[in-house]
Amino acid sequence: MTSAFDVPLRDDRAAVDKAISLLVALGDRTNAGAGVSELARRSRLSKSTAHRVLGMLERNGVVERVGTGYRLGERLHDLGRAVYAPGSETARDLLLPYLADLYETTRETVHLSVLHGSFVVYLAKLYGHRSGPVPSRIGGRA
Known part of the structure; x- marks a missing residue:
C-alpha cells in the first residue's frame, strides 16, 4: 500500500509559468550562464522538467547553450527591445x-x-x- 508521502507532488503550473520561472532564474545570472541543476533548483522545478522546458526555449532562440549551461538568448533581447x-x-x-x-x-x-x-x-x-x-x-x- 502506498501512502500520500510516496506519491510525487504534481506541479500544476502551466508550461508558460515554468518557462518564465526559468527565464527569471537565468536573468539573475547575466552572461555567466547556469546549469540545469541550478536552474531547476532556483525555479523550483524537477531537473527533467527544467531540461525539457529549456530545450523548448533553446529551439525558439530565447535561451542558448554556453558549455554545459544556458544563458538568455538574443531573441529575448529583440523581444525586449520591441516592448521598451x-x-x-x-x-x-x-x-x-x-x-x-x-x-x-x-x-x-x-x-x-x-x-x-x-x-x-x-x-x-x-x-x-x-x-x-x-x-x-x-x-x-x-
Missing part, C-alpha cells in the same frame, strides 16, 4: 550623430535613452575617457 522602445532603431540611427557630437565636445560618457512609463531605457552609449565607469547598459532600465 518601439521605433527606437530609427530614432537611434537619426540621433547617433548628435550623440557623437556631444561626446566629442565633452569627452564624457553620453547616453541616448527614452522614457518608458516611469523608467528610462538606454538605446545607445558612448564611453568617455575622463570619467569613471557608468553602470548602465544598452537595453537597461533606470
Whole structure:
C-alpha cells in the first residue's frame, strides 16, 4: 500500500509559468550562464522538467547553450527591445550623430535613452575617457 508521502507532488503550473520561472532564474545570472541543476533548483522545478522546458526555449532562440549551461538568448533581447522602445532603431540611427557630437565636445560618457512609463531605457552609449565607469547598459532600465 502506498501512502500520500510516496506519491510525487504534481506541479500544476502551466508550461508558460515554468518557462518564465526559468527565464527569471537565468536573468539573475547575466552572461555567466547556469546549469540545469541550478536552474531547476532556483525555479523550483524537477531537473527533467527544467531540461525539457529549456530545450523548448533553446529551439525558439530565447535561451542558448554556453558549455554545459544556458544563458538568455538574443531573441529575448529583440523581444525586449520591441516592448521598451518601439521605433527606437530609427530614432537611434537619426540621433547617433548628435550623440557623437556631444561626446566629442565633452569627452564624457553620453547616453541616448527614452522614457518608458516611469523608467528610462538606454538605446545607445558612448564611453568617455575622463570619467569613471557608468553602470548602465544598452537595453537597461533606470
